[in-house]
Amino acid sequence: MDVEINEKNILGSILTARDRLLKPGGLIIPSGATGLGIAIGAKLMDLKKATTLGSVTVMTFMLASGYFVKNVPIFISWLRYLSFNYHAYRLLLKVQYEDMTQTIDNVEIDSGITEVCTLAAMIFGYFLLAYISLRGMKLH
DSSP: OOHHHHHHHHHHHHHHHHHHHHHOOOOOOOHHHHHHHHHHHHHOOHHHHHHHHHHHHHHHHHHHSSOOOOOOOHHGGGGGGOOOOHHHHHHHHHHSTHHHHETTTTOSSSSHHHHHHHHHHHHHHHHHHHHHHHOOOOOO
């Protein structure tokens, strides 16, 4: 019963936010962070463990993406390609500076289709992992 009440409260909050803040005809679109959080939560099914793993994962992604350190060590630099932060930041640069320059921060300003496709694949992959985790769950 508790879970059902909490789900109704969450859904009510989402619908209220949608009605108050979203422009007419706007969409609520899942992000890579949402998908990652749902996948971790579905796999662990424990709030404290999921929160801890999610925080560590996102911080690792942020460090590997070059947010805090520009010269990322080679042994963790490959993680940037798994990070939704890295691809979202590159896409943001491309959208923001498309009319001003050809490169910024070593990012070539192009259409951004690579980043969009990568983020879409991440979202799909994370939700698929969550689905597989929930399908394999044993009910008591």
